[in-house]
Amino acid sequence: MDTIENFNHILLFKTNICCDNDKQLLHNLLDNHPHIQCWNIDMEDSDCVLRIISYTLPREQIIEMINHHGYQCCELT
Template identity: 45%
Template structure:
């Protein structure tokens, strides 16, 4: 059976390109994350994570460790 990829969606306060640079290295280095992006045009600065193994809690921990807010969206 094939693994399905989940898309986890979060509201963040990652607003500037500098903010994005701070978090991008950590997200890029995480082998469980297949793809990610931040919609900085959106009022919620929506972070989307594509993965089949990482949990919402792990993402929240990664992002908040860098002093950003991270709240799951439905």
């Protein structure tokens, strides 16, 4: 029987976080968040893709958290 793997815990967002100072904010915000297992941002991608691994954190909450700090963030579709 084939097993279908679920990737719902990998959350992708388009942001405007594109420099090291901006990335430092993410370190302060996301590194110690209890519901985020891992995260990274690709600042070389034109969409400045933020990738978060979380099994419990809703996408909307991440978007609100990033937007609250003055950055643009939306789900990457």
